[in-house]
Amino acid sequence: MTNPPPAPFRHEPYQAGPLVGGRAPSGPQLPAPPPRPPARRGPSWGAVIAIVAASTALAGLIGGVGGAVIRGGGDSTATTTKAVSQGGEVARPSGSIAAIAAHAVPSVVTVWVDAGNRSGSGSGWVYDTEGHIVTNNHVVDAAASGSGSITVEQTDGTRAKATLVGRDVSYDLAVLKVDLKGVNPLPVGRSSDVVVGDEVVAVGSPLGLDSTVTSGIVSALERPVTAGESGQESFISAIQTDAAINPGNSGGPLLDRNGAVIGVNSAIAQMPGQPGASGNIGVGFAIPSDQVARTVDQLIKTGKAVHPIIGVSLDRQYLGEGARVLSDAQGQGSPVVAGGPADRAGIKPGDIIVEVDGKRIATPDQLIVRIRAKDVGDTVTVKVKRDGKERSMTMTLEAAKD
Template sequence: MKLSLKQLAVYLSLVVIGGGAGLLGSRYLLPQSYSFRQLKNVTVAPPVDPVVPNSVNGAVGSPGGDNVNFIANAVQKVGPAVVRINATRKVANPISDALKNPLLRRFFGENEQPIPEERIERGTGSGFILSANGELLTNAHVVADTDTVQVTLKDGRTFEGKVLGVDAVTDVAVVKIKANKLPTVRLGNSQNLIPGQWAIAIGNPLGLDNTVTIGIISATDRTSAQVGVPEKRVSFIQTDAAINPGNSGGPLLNAQGEVIGVNTAIRADAQGLGFAIPIETAARIANELFTKGRVEHPFLGIEMTDLSPSKKQQINLENQLNIQPDAGVVIKGVLENSPAKQGGLLPGDVIQKVNGKPMRTAAQVQKLVESSSVGDVLEIEVNRSGRTQSFKVQSGAYPHKK
């Protein structure tokens, strides 16, 4: 049976579209809370004891009932400020490239209508409103490669949103809609989270608007390498609250209904695990994107990993090094022409202190470097072959892919 070029295109399109569906929308406590404007000037808040919520007895209009608990209260506070973001973009059509092969053209004829070189790809994600005048925060991968998106509020109103900035390094993006007197979220604090505390996620997973899931904080300070996205520069919050495609960009809340993180569905194979960008990181990046349109990240140019006796033995054997300590943060690699290379750091150095602060994990080093500014000089104390040495490294700007 001889297939026409159009029939082949239909069959191949079904395969390609089925495999790429939802690409845009997936990938992936302080008692006092802050507004977005206030948090712009907040760096690190002091730790406080976590608050364990009690159920709120009695729904409105139902004396003595038990229909409203802290989860419902949190959702009632934040739900109106959570939005759906629909994005469209043009992507290269692989079918078109494949059918340019002269051998295939011989089989299906030269007179068939050519396949378009581009196709429209649609995706859905989530976001939340930071300010009453229409400043929104979402994930970078939700709005990647597009300048405008459709923003739908919980009350049904729809606006055209302008993408003002995207930072792929942290997976944070900001959008502006023309509106006033909008509901907003309250920003909490993620610096003192403890595994086991409540975590509430709101978003639009799989196109199901305003879906609420609940779980606990499973872990904090998960490095990008641990999560499986080494190209990112984030210490993630890990939660077992269900985060599915479409949840990306939605808020992760504490028991008081304050935003402590930005959900990001960055691991398609994650089952029972979700990850969120800490709100301090997201708010700082959002502020820079709103004011400058881009973000410069400090960059040293080292590959790090947490050290253990077995890992020390393995690295020494594989790289012919002489690492002495059994614990700490070991430099596995140093990029050529990087600030670290110019500053004198070498593979096998075990980082002990940065600017006088003891470093025990790669996450601590990453967080300290990320909190500095491009051009800052960092004093890094290392153990090199059993001897303590200090080096001054001036950070550069993270190289963006062109």
């Protein structure tokens, strides 16, 4: 796909309590820290629910949760872990929620953004020993032009100015650099090993309440989530969870029972027709750690990420099953890019793509999400319908050109 036409989903601004993260919507404004500001975000998903990214409610920008791929950073094999209670240190079994929280909370930060009337906060987490922090793009978007400032706050209240290393709108990820002392990176697990029913723990700053820990299970995998305004969409093949995710969780980690990051919390569900409603309803969405690790490593290395494409333009007016390639140019150039992966595989204008690697494709967004979840250079098999007949084709994904 090449620069697909705008998705039919948008971030719908919404309000919750103080501190809701989001992708630069309009609405009530608050100053940046010290008073804890808020921000909000709201995408939509499918015909049943609207997705609202975790964010900061009163200002207009932040949200989140985070994830990555196992790099080390904590002892998950000990039989007990020291946790802190109001009465002092206590021992908890390794693998318990209390043990996971004791290890992870110090490595999760609150991200404050001051961009005038678009100030707010979200969450982030320590990715490596070089001081890189992972968060959502929609958390820092308001300050990305250089007109605002970004501050990272640790659990002990220590604050430090952060610089933006790189961000990617399409994957809703951003990397910050900050000078942190005595903080260990979180290990990053493999989201490809996650199964429905796995127990998970989310850590972040929902509603401005830092160091908040919630738990639940993985309730679905490969949930196609498309969020954002026209031309600024994020395409996520998301991990769905019933762990409580609220505005302000955006950019924080979703952890497995070993304390490894398996996702970055990025969105929550909101019932359609209720733009004023907000908060957890048991359906949250995280960017899988396999995608996070690929994208974050690229952002750290070059400041930008590459996006795999097949080289077609999709027909957004088509309402049938599958994703139909435009039948004519419609002012956008050739529907099938000459010499691109789809062209070399034999895809023609008007073909309907109904499967990718044996998995059904129901909508154009689902196709985009499935392709974006792959890596440049991956080989995929697609099934298309043409003149009432199905045929399979194999192609190698290429990087989208700027």
